[in-house]
Amino acid sequence: MLILYDGTTSVCAIKVRLALAEKGLEFESRNIDLRKGEQFAVDYLKLNPNAVVPTLVDNGEVILESSIIIQYLEDLTNENPLLPKTPLNRAKMRFWLKRVDNPIHPSAGILTHATAFRPSFLEKTPEEQKEHLAKIPDKARRARQEAVYRDGLRAEIVGTAIRTFDNFIRDLEFDLKTHDFIAGPDYSLADVAVTPYINRLEALKLLDVWRHVAPRVINWFEQIRQRPSFQSAIVAYLTDSDILHFKNIDDSCAARARELLEER
Numbered sequence: 001m002l003i004l005y006d007g008t009t010s011v012c013a014i015k016v017r018l019a020l021a022e023k024g025l026e027f028e029s030r031n032i033d034l035r036k037g038e039q040f041a042v043d044y045l046k047l048n049p050n051a052v053v054p055t056l057v058d059n060g061e062v063i064l065e066s067s068i069i070i071q072y073l074e075d076l077t078n079e080n081p082l083l084p085k086t087p088l089n090r091a092k093m094r095f096w097l098k099r100v101d102n103p104i105h106p107s108a109g110i111l112t113h114a115t116a117f118r119p120s121f122l123e124k125t126p127e128e129q130k131e132h133l134a135k136i137p138d139k140a141r142r143a144r145q146e147a148v149y150r151d152g153l154r155a156e157i158v159g160t161a162i163r164t165f166d167n168f169i170r171d172l173e174f175d176l177k178t179h180d181f182i183a184g185p186d187y188s189l190a191d192v193a194v195t196p197y198i199n200r201l202e203a204l205k206l207l208d209v210w211r212h213v214a215p216r217v218i219n220w221f222e223q224i225r226q227r228p229s230f231q232s233a234i235v236a237y238l239t240d241s242d243i244l245h246f247k248n249i250d251d252s253c254a255a256r257a258r259e260l261l262e263e264r
């Protein structure tokens with residue numbers, strides 16, 4: 001049995017849940033509440049010393065890193081293949097996986113923590129805030145979270161995150177000119193990897209910023225939302241508390257993004 005140490009709104013965990021759904025693989029989801037700091041529990045750190053989700057355990061073997069996990073799932077079964085058919089499209093797929101890992105993933109973290117997760121962090125006492133941040137093993141991640149919890153959308157790194165997404169979306173738009181999916185004519189792991197991040201932009205009311213420059217990306221996302229995996233791996237997992245976190249998002253994130261992109 002596959003066990004997924006999971007996070008309901010975690011973009012990386014969603015990536016894995018989408019791959020599991022698309023491959024038709026059964027698994028047990030064990031939720032790690034990141035807002036409560038369950039990723040720092042001693043037993044969890046033994047599985048994943050980076051204090052992040054997802055972690056996949058297959059027959060006692062631990063597999064880390066979402067992009068590696070989804071490729072592992074692909075290797076487990078030939079059913080519902082998610083690898084492009086040609087070497088060139090496979091290379092394109094791997095390129096998008098790499099780019100999603102970095103710089104897209106940290107950029108998504110910056111924007112999410114500056115908006116959706118900031119209010120509940122600020123409700124903690126100064127000691128609790130300090131304690132939470134001190135437990136984050138990756139110094140760069142800790143510094144990013146500290147900056148956006150403190151300064152919100154005015155943090156300097158927000159500009160870098162928005163510009164990173166701008167380049168990403170424009171490049172996706174370019175690639176979608178020649179094929180229906182991101183790495184060729186068929187749905188692949190590239191679509192799996194990109195979906196949670198475009199969905200995150202939508203949740204942060206940011207996707208509209210690119211509606212006119214990237215109509216193909218918007219159209220691609222509309223198609224992706226119709227897939228059963230979108231419902232089972234994303235929508236069905238949202239708890240009332242998750243919905244509440246994202247309900248607080250107003251238009252200020254989109255307004256800040258427009259302002260930053262005009263400064264370019």
Ligand SMILES: N[C@@H](CCC(=O)N[C@@H](CS)C(=O)NCC(=O)O)C(=O)O
Pocket residue numbers: 007010011012013034039051052053054064065066067101105136
């Ligand atoms: N490179 C890792 C990144 C995992 C990651 O950053 N996960 C986030 C959720 S999307 C997390 O667990 N964050 C914990 C925290 O913010 O303290 C992967 O792809 O698996």
